[in-house]
Amino acid sequence: MSKKDNYLQSPDLLPIRHGAKKVGTFGFAFIWVGMAVVLAAFAIGGSGVQSLPLSLVILATIIGCVILGFLMTLTGDIGxxxxxxxxxYMRAPFGTVGTHIPSIVRGFVASCWFGINTFFGSTAMNAILATLVGFDNWFVCFLIFGTLQVVNTSLGIKAVERFADLAAPTIIIISGWMYITLSEQALQQGRDVWAWVESPVTGGAAFTAFMIVMMANMGFWGTLASDMPSLSRFIKAPKFEKNWFKRNKGQIVGNLIAHPLVQTFMVVIGAVSYIAVSNYDPVVALQEAATGVVLGMLLLMIVLAQWSTNTSANLIPAATIFSNVGGPKIPFWAGVVAAGIVGIVVQPWSLFDIIIPALLICAGILSAIVGILISDYYLLRGRRVNVPDLYKNNGQFHYKGGINIAGFLAWIIGGGLALFFPNYAFIVGFFVGGIVYYFLAKYWWFKKYEQAEIIDPSDEKYLGISVGRDWVIEEKKEDSTVA
Incomplete structure (x- = not known):
């Protein structure tokens, strides 16, 4: 078999069998606890209370997180x-070659977030070392912290889950401690965190501010909504379970319970931090509010949280994507290293001032991909997938030159329109991308390039775990089989 035929069959990208799914329901929930403690969540809270009371900021966050959590679970069913x-899976709506373009966009965004979170964690690490031993060099901390995360992630999903099991309880306890510390400091300033608003707005302006908070939360995790399969494929699920909710129980607890709760609490901490010291960065706020061991413990939470976030939400997806682009010559660990290098090269310390606008832009671009994925997987294929052909260079997903033009047109139209409505970017991109793709694929593209699972929607042929099937791809042959 030629290298050209084999490039789609990188060992790290083959389907995960039922017996190899190692992450349990609570393990995934703990991963979410670690993932949700990031700078952007604090920034959303700090920005929100400049226009709205904390109660409305919380409501907007919960609504956005629940909607997005449901979308994550929908796309996660693919895994x-x-x-x-x-x-x-992106080879289906974009083609075996076309998949690289939107995937690289997602991988680049993930790598940038890795860099931002690493810088944020390194400032906390530097503050701890400066307090305890007098060492003060954030860049050295940045390089050390980044290296530790890359090594941890390179060891695989089980190492990531073990770290989350260790970090999550610590993060929960110290987060509560952090909230109390910052609230007390706000009260000392004569500010009631539940009533204080820097520049109150009403009417249409209040609705716009509410939507910005909601869309920012959705934009922040919109990246993960698109590539949730890269994580969910490791989550344990029962064989022969046709009920969608029961089959996705492991996802639902994490995406619809742990994610909204932790994200909301982090938004609250960012808001309280801004109310206390006019800065949503809790590292700055805590250095003014605490000293000694207390400060060290609070900052330790920041370090653990960024570590846990980066391994699950940024390095794993980015590494999977880079491995897909590079083929068998780029194993998973090499993809992790590549993501780490990109995260350093973009100089994340200079990206803080554009976080909220960047979230809204990402929301528009990536929400269109989420809409396309859901439209392709549920509306057109009915969750049935001709998996063996995803790994064939000349199979049904090769389309024309490896490109599904319907997918690209839908992405361009959906993502483009979303950019014209930044305050509603995620909603616009999601619905426009999904609807345009449905009609283009169903009534044009799939008329030209027939899809086996649409022509013959057989559960026994094209479903996976719900009919007890493990997809097995023969790596050394062009033909693939199932077992």
């Missing part, structure tokens, strides 16, 4: 049902 990662 649970078929064991497929995001870049592999």
């Amino acid at each position: 649970v049902e078929h064991g497929l990662s995001f870049p592999v």
Whole structure:
């Protein structure tokens, strides 16, 4: 078999079998606890209370998180049902070659977030060392912290889950401690955190401010909504379970319970931090509010949280994507290293001032991909997928020159329109991208390039775990089989 034929079958991108799914329901929930403690969440809270009372900021956050959590679970079923990662399934709506373009966009965004979170964690690490031993060099801390995360992630999903099991309880306890510390400091300033608003707005302006908070939360995790399969393929699920909710129980607890709760609490901490010291960065606020061991413990939470976030939400997806682009010559660990290098090269310390605008832009661009994925997987294929052909260079997903033009047109139109409505970017991109793709694919593209699972919607042929099937791809042959 030629290298050209084999490039789609990188060992790290083959379907995960039922017996190899190692992450349990609570393990995934703990991963979420660690993922949700990031700078952007604090920034959303700090920006929100400049115009709205904390209660409305919380409401907007919960609504955005619940909606997005449901969308994450919808796309995550691709990983649970078929064991497929995001870049592999993207070969269906974008083509075996076309998948690289949107995937690289997602991988680049993930790498940038890795850099931002690493810088944020390194400032906390530097503050701890400066307090305890007098060492003060954030860049050295940045390089050390980044290296530790890359090594941890390179060891695989089980190492990530073990770290989350250790970090999550610490993060929960110290987060509560942090909230109390900052609230007390706000009260000392004569500010009631539940009533104080820097520049109150009403009417249409208040609605716009509410939507910005909601869309910022959705934009922040919109990246993960698109490539949730890269994580969900490792989540345990029962064989022969046709009920969607029961099959996705492991996802639902994390995406719809842990994620909204932790994200909301982090937004609250950012808001309280801004109310206390006019700065949503809790590292700055805590250095003014605490000293000694207390400060060290609070800052330790920041370090653990950024570590846990980066491994699950940024390095794993980015590494999977880069491995897909590079083929068998780029194993998973090399993809992790590549993501780490990109995260340093973009100089994340200079990106803080554009976080909220960047979130809204990402929301528009990536929400269109979420809409396309859901439209392709549920509305057109009915969750049935001709998985063996995803790994064939000349199979049904090769389309014209490896490109699904319907997917690209829908992405361009959906993402483009979303940019014209930044305050509603995620909603616009999601619905426009999904609807345009549905009509283009169903009534044009799939008329030209027939899809086996649409012509013959057989559960036994094209479903995975819900009919007890493990997809097995023969790596050394062009033909693939199932077992």
